[in-house]
Amino acid sequence: MIRRPTPPQSARRGFTLVELLAVIAIIGVLAAIVLPVTGRVREAAQSTRCVSNLRQIGSAFIMFAADNRDRFPVSWNGADTHDNNWYFQLMPYVGRVSATSWDEVIAVCLPGAPLGCPVNNPNDPGYPHCPWISYKMTYSHSRYLSGGATIGDAAAAPQAGLPVSLIANPPTSLLVAEGRAHPDFDTWIRTTNGLGLIYPHRDKLNALFADGHVASFTEKKMEERWDEFYTNAVSN
Template structure:
């Protein structure tokens, strides 16, 4: 006699392994605001870091420009019996001075903002400037006291490099609002986060902090001796 198959149970079939139910909880308002705040803080840190890196890179490029200007001026002196680079024309601007004595550095358009005469942090729009490139077209100034920019700034009888008492403490070129630094409105311009780049008469370049207003005098801007 053949056995009949076992009858199936009438009860509903249940899986052997059922998944436990998990409750889903949404973010609370406080948690959401906390996450947003953290993201904002991180974004601010990243933006500040990028800005700092860019500023550092621009300051380095500016320092390189000044180093080349200083080197060219010193080479002129070495080739001319140690005579300092001087302006042949009273109130002659640095563009004219450069064209005469630093021809290798002034080839090309003085309005070219990528050139050696332009600081990367100089944001003045010169697109509307007309006429011959002059003091308004460049970013750096020369120490007016020591290059004979005008009669009142001559130092009679002292035109040699050896006459500079403290070459490592006397600025040759620096960030400026015009092509020369003197005691009136043509002054050093602290465009690198309240600092300036400068090349000294010994050829070294330094980044200098802005001095306190109490120590800025007419003599400070004429000699610019640190």
């Protein structure tokens, strides 16, 4: 009997077009399953980093108060200078030297910096005024200053902020939350432009309270509890 020689390895049959298309389809299905999960994991990590930043900011507020007669920094004193705001005053307490210009202040607020949320887009055209801002300090902690200083009243607003002793209930006294357009917010900004808050973490925001804890809220929950968090936050 004559035996036919076995064909060499290189001559064996390769993938058919149908098999190749089947493999591509399987890869597509797996990608459709894995990519959303990967995206959610990344979003969760970004939210966790944001929470960590806010806790660090909370510690900075406490250290600032210890060095300044138990007073928190003023959110904004109305002057249009780089040193008129709370994030400038907290820079030494988050591991950064004090700034001498707006550019140095902005650098500490960019994504990845101590005062910047990792999901913030500093070039967002939807927020032309200070788009690099990630967090906003409630103006309720400044509007009870001596002289009845209000937003924009640079002459009446001293650099010394709210005495910690005047905070009615620290666990429900909102201190800092995620927001855009301006580094502080008050009832005036609320009635004309909304609360000025953003909800970048799957329709939630992270908020720091005066006792140092951080919590997440939807827009609906924040609106429902606004009077508790803001209007009644400070003792007269």
